[in-house]
Amino acid sequence: MSVPRYWRKQQNRYNLKGNYCETCGRYFFPPRVLCPDCRRDGKIVDYEFSGNGTVRTFSIIRTASDDYDLQTPYAIAIIELEEGTCMTAQVICEPDEISIGMPVKRVFRKIFSEGDSGVIVYGTKFVPA
Amino acid sequence: MVGIITYGAYIPRYRIKTEEIARVWGANGAEIAAGLGVKEKSVPDLDEDTITMSVEAARYALARRDIPRDAIGAIYVGSESHPYAVKPSSATVGEAIGATPVMTAADFEFACKAGTAGIQTCMGMVMSGMIEYGCAIGADTAQGAPGDALEYTASAGGAALFIGNEKPIAEINRTCSFTTDTPDFWRREGQTYPSHGGRFSGDPAYFKHVQGAAHLMLEQMGTVPSDYDYAIFHQPNAKFPRKVSKMLGFTAEQIGPGLAVPRLGNTYSGAVPVGISATLDVAKPGDRIFVTSYGSGAGSDAFDITVTDTIESDVFNRSAAPTVEELLANGKYLDYALYAKHKGKIVMQ
Structure with missing residues (x-):
């Protein structure tokens, strides 16, 4: 990932900054510029998600790309945030600890490093709540 | 304040x-x-x-x-x-x-x-x-x-x-420091691990500086160890803070809550802040806390702290974090x- 691309998404990754439509009350993460339901009648406003949610579904990764190889096996889950929208993130626990419906909360962790001399990318992962 | x-x-x-x-x-x-x-x-x-x-x-x-x-x-x-x-x-x-x-x-x-x-x-x-x-x-x-x-x-x-x-x-009534150039522990640029002077990290380093700052604080505040409910000293192991607290006249009960090192190890820069946190976890309004950190190279910072009523008030929720x-x-x-x-x-x- 290029440095500017990582930097542009920083607030989303660090603080779960997304948005929601004031007209219909639908939440978005990552943020959207237009509400797909309300279209031009929608009013999009910034929103910081609480970081509490539940596991809707998950997969255990046993064969990963080089950047994540050291962490295998690890769980990647679709997290349903308490506000109603979903996001994909790693859940830090043993592979047999995770289950569908498990409550989780956000934590701040290292996502990956670009080798020994590149930038370190930080962001949000989840742990059992 | x-x-x-x-x-x-x-x-x-x-x-x-x-x-x-x-x-x-x-x-x-x-x-x-x-x-x-x-x-x-x-x-x-x-x-x-x-x-x-x-x-x-x-x-x-x-x-x-x-x-x-x-x-x-x-x-x-x-x-x-x-x-x-x-x-x-x-x-x-x-x-x-x-x-x-x-x-x-x-x-x-x-x-x-x-x-x-x-x-x-x-x-x-x-x-x-x-x-x-x-x-x-x-x-x-x-x-x-x-x-x-x-x-x-x-x-x-x-x-x-x-x-x-x-x-x-918790009000911080005073802070003071004691610093000298003492090469007891160091890590050179680019090195993965630190080096240390073995036993030299004891008397001329840890004990001299912790006692230096602690005595300075007691003198400036006009207090004695028994005036404090709790004390926290830098804890590279459990032996050093136990020994220095005894040398200064503090008791095992006073350093008890802030001594996390037996189950935590030495968190280096985190050691005294974690010790302060562990003490604030149990402190009551009016409790007085004596703190002395230590950093190799070498220096100590001492603090005299008094816990206030705010710790049990509506503006502060102690149980909101572990x-x-x-x-x-x-x-x-x-x-x-x-x-x-x-x-x-x-x-x-």
């Missing part, structure tokens, strides 16, 4: 027992654990470093008391293990707690006392009116070379203390091989 507005500690979930490290190096684990007074230590997860622990500690502090983020005027992270040689940990913490951009930030390094140096800097800025709130963090993923004596204690953890004037949960005792509970134990993987001690191709 200037003081601690809120606090939060963070300790990773993983542990390794002293005896497991000793097993690998053919040493007598029971003897080493008894000698150091450290039976296990914390180990960072593969994706944890000084920045992630600092953010978690600061977020726990803000969970206990919600400070307007734009009123946080300074963030200082003290550590020997900043993930970058050049790029501030403190700026990432500021971004992750929503305190940017109108704030100053810097990373501090003074061996194990960089966290308390941050408290003093925040105090000065608050007292001069430059800022409303400052955040001082001490955190480390401490390094100790494989097979070295430090490996038995070098652990991971940290704590964040927010300093301000407005209704502190106590040090809760963070120490339910550790997940690693063998040496997994510990080596977690600490990056295995050379990968």
